[in-house]
Amino acid sequence: MHEFSVMESVVAGVLEQTRERGDLLSIEAVTLEIGELTFLGHEQLRFGFQVLTEKEPLLKGARLDIVKKKARVQCPACGYKGGMDYVEEEAYHLALPIFSCPTCGDVVEIVEGKECMITNIRVVVDDGEEQGERGREDAGEGTVEHGGRRGRGDAHVHEEVT
Numbered sequence: 823m824h825e826f827s828v829m830e831s832v833v834a835g836v837l838e839q840t841r842e843r844g845d846l847l848s849i850e851a852v853t854l855e856i857g858e859l860t861f862l863g864h865e866q867l868r869f870g871f872q873v874l875t876e877k878e879p880l881l882k883g884a885r886l887d888i889v890k891k892k893a894r895v896q897c898p899a900c901g902y903k904g905g906m907d908y909v910e911e912e913a914y915h916l917a918l919p920i921f922s923c924p925t926c927g928d929v930v931e932i933v934e935g936k937e938c939m940i941t942n943i944r945v946v947v948d949d950g951e952e953q954g955e956r957g958r959e960d961a962g963e964g965t966v967e968h969g970g971r972r973g974r975g976d977a978h979v980h981e982e983v984t
């Protein structure tokens with residue numbers, strides 16, 4: 823199930839982003855923005871979220887808010903920018919997006935609609951401690967472990983971190 827693996831990385835991302843917070847009591851809600859062109863089933867996402875958060879003390883009982891994001895396209899031929907056209911598939915109760923320009927019929931480029939992003943994490947913090955945004959760095963994608971403690975081969979290369 824594709825949705826389940828997507829949700830696994832979402833839950834991992836939430837935990838990663840909140841790991842630095844020592845005053846965190848629990849995570850109350852997670853907002854996920856999902857482009858309609860991901861074709862992810864929201865019910866399956868919710869199910870995956872529920873199953874996965876059961877195992878995480880911080881996330882247990884957290885709410886999942888899904889914000890659906892409309893697709894936006896642009897046409898390289900005529901410059902059209904905007905929403906997509908859809909064709910209704912009555913038999914499957916589906917509205918399938920058409921990847922051609924509503925104005926000129928050329929193939930459009932997708933600008934928005936394929937994203938799956940954590941846009942908000944609502945947390946419950948310990949009131950006894952001072953609250954603030956300390957240590958809240960983006961620990962998402964592309965995090966580089968500086969210093970290379972586990973030297974692999976080039977043990978003499980020193981990385982300058984400024």
Ligand SMILES: [Zn+2]
Nearest residue numbers: 897900923926
């Ligand atoms: Zn066009």
